[in-house]
Amino acid sequence: MKKHEFNILAKTVWKHTPSETELNELNRALDSVADKESFLKEELRLNELLGKLPDVSVPSNFTARVVEAAATQPARRNKLITALTLSPLRRRRVTAFAAVIVAAIIGVTGWKAFEHMNRVETAQSAAVFTEIAIEPDFETISNFETIYDLSQAPEVDNELLTALSQTDTGYDSY
C-alpha cells in the first residue's frame, strides 16, 4: 500500500465511519489495491464490528468509590501540614533554638578556621627555620672544625689570673 493511500485510510476510515464524500475520495485514492471494492467492504465491516465492541461493565458506585478514596489523600496531606504547623509560641521557641544552633555552628566553624590558620602560620615559620637550620652554607661547614675548637677552649685559670694581678707592677716597671 502506498503512503498516501495509507494516510487517507487513517483519515477517513480508522477513526470514524466515512461519509459518502470520504468514500468517493477513498475510491479514487486506492490505486494500488487490486480488489478495491472487497478491500473497502472489509475495512468498513471491521469498523462496524469494532464500533460494536461492548463496554465492560462499570459498577454504578465506581465514581463515588474513587472520589472517596481520593478524598482521603488530601486529608493525609492536611494531617501532615497540621503536624508541621506550629503555634506562635512554639514557632518563637523553634526560631530561637534554630538561631542558637546556627550561632553555635558559626562559632565552632570560626574557631576551627582560626585554629587552622594559626597552625598554618606556625607551620610556615617552622618551615622557614627548619630550612635555615637544615641547610647551612658551605663556608659554615668548612669552618666547622675551627668553630668547634674555639668552643673547646681550656677553662679559665683563676689562680693564675690572681697571681698575675698581684705582679702587675713588676711587669709595668719593665
Next chain:
Amino acid sequence: MLGNPDPDAQLMLLVKQGDISAFETLVEKYKQPITNYVARILQDRDEAEDIAQNVFIQVFKTARRYKATAKFSTWLFTIARNFCLNEIRRRSRRPADSLETTNQSQHTPAANTSTSLNPPEPSKKIFDDELIELIDEAIASLPETQKTALLLVREEELSYEDIAKILGCSLSATKSLIHRARESLKQKIKPYLNE
C-alpha cells in the same frame, strides 16, 4: 487559564486546587473508556475495575504535577497504559497470578461462548454478536502496542498525535501499528467478513 482550550484541562486545574467536584466530573466522563481500555489490554475484567480506580486515584494524587499545556486525555491514557504495563510485568514475574486471573477472566462473556472454545465453521451463518466476540479474542492476541493503538484510535478525544505521545513513538509508527492490527484482525475474521 493559560489559554488551553481543552475543557478537561480546565477541570484538571480545578482539581489541582483541590476541587473534588471537578475530579468527580472527570471520573464520570472517563470511567468507561479507561475501564474498557484496561480490560481489553489485560484481558481481565475483574482486575480492570481496580486498576481503573487506581488510575483515577493516581490522577488525583499527581494533580499538582499536571501542566495545563498537556491534553488531559493524553495524560490520563498514558497513566492507564503505565498501570497496564506494570500489571503485565508483575504477572510475567508471577506466572501463578496470571494463571489465576486467566481462570477468573473466563467468567467474561467472550470466554463463555461457544465461539471462543470452538470457532464456528465459516460456512455457517455467524451472527454479529459472535463475530464481535471473535474480534474481542483477536484483539486479545495482538501485541500490546498494536492493541493500544487500535483501541485508542476509536477514542474520539484522541488524535493520532495524541496516540503517538501515549505510545511514545512517531506518528508514522503509530499509523503503521494501527494498520498492522487491523490487517491482523481482518485475517482472523476474513471468512466471516463478507457474509
